[in-house]
Amino acid sequence: MKIIIKYPRAVAALLVAFLLSGCESFVALEVPNDRITSTTVYGDDATARAALDGMYIQLFNTAFAAGGNASVSFLGGLSAGTYSLTSAVPDMEAFAGYQLEASNGLNLNLWSGAYNMIYMCNALIEGVAENNALSADTREALEGQARFIRAFTYFELTNLYGDVPLITQTNYTVNALQPRSLQTDIYNLILEDLTRAVALLDNDYPDNERTRANRFTALGLLARVQLYLENWELAEAYSSEVLEADELYELPEDLNSVFLANSREALWQVSPEGWGNSFIHTRDGNLLLRITPTGSPVELSADLLQSWESGDQRREDWVGSFITAAQTYYYPNKYKIQYDASGGDYTEYSMVMRLAEQYLIRAEARTRQGKLELAVADLNVIRERAGLETLEFNTSLSQESLIEAVLEERSHELFGEWGHRWLDLKRTGRAQDVLEGIEETDLLYPIPEDEILKNPNLTQNAGY
Incomplete structure (x- = not known):
């Protein structure tokens, strides 16, 4: 079969499908002889960059990131009490009512989709390593992008499941028996990947499309990671670097423009191009x-x-x-398009990371350090955009009350986005105080039963 690269992004999706052999699990199957090999995919700059395009297109289709009913955004929203069910769907009811079982199909799809992306990242990192067929610019760009996505995916996995298998290669015989690694080891890889990504990625967005990570995207995720690790000074420093990049980013005054394609607020978005047909709406809008x-x-x-x-x-x-x-x-109603099969221009992209979160990260990090006046200033940027009265700093303002104010703003600003509310309640130890009927063992999702049956070295979270 002869492939002519006339529409590189469409071809990219095909290349990735060949590479993955249709496998939606972290256990990578052996690639059949009729599939395109990594030598072919990474044989020159054009095909290597097409593989990167395909990896980003796959983010729209893989369950954990797509914005559909097995995504972090949706299932995290159910767990956090952001949503109330209006349909009797047992697998969804289990998330909303803290009655999860290891056999839950949505949970399996979330897990498998995340490890599918990790496998793709590993394949790309291996494919460009010391590859003399590629230019140095291409090798660096692709490695930086793959390391960022791998770090992002592991961040979500470890915060949802705790200790998880640390897969950093494509050797299926090794991956198939990989045990769980400690969360500290997962975070070490995340920090290593993000530090490397910051060094490799450019400040600008390729083709002015915010559907690829740039250096500031990686810095923004570093700020979030350090916040979760309670390294307040580093969280403040990384978020400040993003917030100072005002040539790229700003908070639009019109809230209805925030979730448009290539919004000035966006650090990173996912395009509906992954539909692969005439649909131009996001999965988030289609579901919600x-x-x-x-x-x-x-x-x-x-x-x-x-x-x-x-x-x-x-x-x-x-x-x-x-x-x-x-x-x-x-x-x-953050996304305004529920369904559009017109085949026209994409007007909305699915938001993954945006500037408002960086203000809230810095506000919390500053509050935790006792920098209350600076924290109030950050919080007021968000409140002013929302049309609310600004908070007044005075000596009677307590650190505890300001933390509560920051977390309240996070719940109103980021609702329905990437499970922020669920993860916030867990990391601050407030989940059992706020959510009715939840037990400590409900704070981690179960390792899917199918994965434990396939891998004798996998253990289950407590309570399942």
Whole structure:
């Protein structure tokens, strides 16, 4: 078969499909002889960059990142009480009611999708290493991108599951029997990958499309990682470097423009190009927007709806309503397109990382260090954009009350995005105080039963 690279991004998806042999598991199967080999894929700059395109396209299709019903955003939202179910779907009810079992299909899809991406990253890192067929610029760009995505994926995995297998190669015989590694070792790899990515990635976005990581994207994730590790000074320093890049980033005044394609607020987005056809809507919008009585399996919870301050513009612009004779459903309205098969231009991208989070990271890191006046200034940037009164700094303001204010702003700013609320409640030790019916063993998702059956070295989390 002769492949002519006329549409490189479409070809990239094909290349990646060949590379992965259709495997949606961290146990990589042996590549059949009729599949494209890594030698072919990484034989020159054009095909190597096409493989990178395919990896990013796959992010839209792999369960954990896609924004669909097995994504971190959706399942984390169920666990955090962001959503209330309006449909009886047992696998979803298990997340919402803290009755998860290791056999849950959505949990398996989330896990497998994440390890699928890790395998792809490992394949790319191996493919470009000391590859003299590629230019130095291509080798560095591809390694930096792959290391960033691997770090991002492991960050999500270890915060959802705790200790997880640390897979850094494509040798399927080794991967198939890999035991769980300590979370400290996972974080060490994350920090190593991100430090390397910062050194390799450019400041600019290729083709002015924010669907690839740049140096500031990696710095932004470093800021988040250091916040979770309670390294407050480093979290402040990394977020400051991102916030100072005002030639690239700003907070749009119009909240309805935040989630548009290539928004000035975006550090990183995922394009609906991964649909591979005429669809131009995001999976987030397709799942969450309610344009019919049964158009979505969830609505926003009453607790979230009642928590907004009066006059919060986010409540006006980012919450929609669907009214029936029986009731009014409220749904996330950050994305405005539920379905569009026109084949036209992409007007919305799925948001993964954005500038507002960096203000909130720095506000929390500064508060934890006792820099309360500076923290209030950061928090007020977010509040002003939301149309709220600014907080007034005075000597009676306590560190504890300001932390509460930061976490409250995080819940209103980042709701429905990448499980932030769920992870925030867990890392701050507040989950059992805030969420009804949750036990300590519910704070980690179960290792999927299918994976434990395939790998005798895998152990299960407590309580499952």
